[in-house]
Amino acid sequence: MSAASISSPLSAVGRPMQRRTTRRVLPGFNLTLGFTVLYLSLIVLIPLSALVFKTFTLTLDQFWSAISSPRVLASYRLTFGASLLAAMVNMVFGLLVAWVLVRYDFFGKKIVDALVDLPFALPTAVAGISLTALLAGNGWVGQYLEPMGIKLAFTPAGVVIALIFIGLPFVVRTVQPVLEDAEKELEEAATCLGATRWQTFTRVIFPSIAPALLTGFAMAFARAIGEYGSVIFIAGNMPMISEITPLIIVGKLEQYDYAGATAVAVVMLVISFVLLLVINALQAWQRRFTGAPA
């Protein structure tokens, strides 16, 4: 019965024919698919395969020592720890911002809504230097924090701040549409049945937005792991302490250690693949939640 979901003005034609007619009616399938695959191969797939082939020129020992030296291990810890922390902060505040934007009215709401996308639009290098200027000892924020003994710029904490900036829109923009589509009737029913507002939120609203929230979390996390521009200015880049994994790759490249750079890059690429699959699975889960029209 899967073909029945294709609704076409030609549905009077027998069902076995339908798939073929649909394909024939709209022209350009071969052209667009061919171009898509060609362009995808030239720009993305073939270059990425270069990374894999380069890895095969290394012996297993070389590969292993490149990806597991203490300095590289320290960079994994920082990159993952900071990305995880930033994505969790974004999950909480991203949900809050999305909630406030969807459910409440206040002055300047449209501007705030537009501003959420700033991290998408602002080049990462600009974000990096301006966050550093804010948090440095003589900056607007740093001058109040530093006397209290809180040092953010040029420390791992600064890395987390930069990654929070980068990841915020991912959570807001995935949760927002789901909240907008949420049926108020369910909440009314919960209230009528005697639930408090908090119970309604935790038992009715939250489960329906959880898949979107997790998707946003995974996207922010994936982006944070690969992030380079905004972090290197604020991190201080001290080996073993505040050096992120992408910077390790750049460092190895600058020393013409192409094999070492490739090995670490392969590790990052595998992680990206896994995260991409997780995000896809989460989105499929989310569609099952929301996309089943009666």
Place this chain on the structure above:
Amino acid sequence: MSAPVKRLASGVSEGAWVRRTLITIALVFMFLFLVLPLAAVFTEALRKGAGAYLEALREPDAWSAIRLTLITAVIAVPLNLVFGIAAAWCIAKYEFRGKAFLTTLVDLPFSVSPVVAGLIYVLIFGAQGWFGPWLQAHDIKIIFAVPGIVLATIFVTFPFIARELIPLMQAQGNEEEQAAIVLGATGWQTFWYVTLPNIKWGLIYGVILCNARAMGEFGAVSVVSGHIRGQTNTLPLHVEILYNEYQSVAAFAVASLLAILALVTLVIKSVAEWRHEREMKTIAELSPERPVVLKEA
């Protein structure tokens, strides 16, 4: 009289006190993380007055960085636009085996670190890469030159437009296009007069975000550029060089250009979104007998 209505409303919303607290927390968070960094760019740039600001922008190196950034965007964005439309057309309008896999591959550059994106082109076109010796023999420079920068930018901004168009075209279905074809329109006419008007706001949205990223990309470009002043420096790389040379005012002055670009992007994006919403509303309000939007003059 209004008591029951009021009680019902409070059932699906929070008390005024909770509401105000949540709004305040959200706004304070947004102010600290988004508004302050943006404001800092402009105050730092103008720290030594408008004269020093303009002086920094008049530098020949800054001008060549602006030129290179524009060239990069002018090549990368149209290429990804054509790809985005082609990919969205075949993914949204047809069913075929491996469609989900193809969609995932289109998204792939989003999750690849920009640094890795730069590295792969170095491995192919660099001096020790696959084509390195051949390129050297023919005196063609790709890495540490403009073509490498353009390639890395195309990779990084690859999915932007396709990502925007695929869900939009899927939601709109095939009926209108099929009707056009049945009525005798050619493929191009169908695309031009039926599909394009339907997706134009999504298209603008995608192009503008793609452009912002193309002009602002740092990581990937930094790996392939070689940082040759006045030759292979884009605006973000120029910001980095000035900043590392402790020319703070100049760095923030150049950064302010990119911040203005970001603000313009947000404005165009918001306008496109509002127009799209309004059109959707107008269409929803049309009577079923006359489901046509009459063009305003």
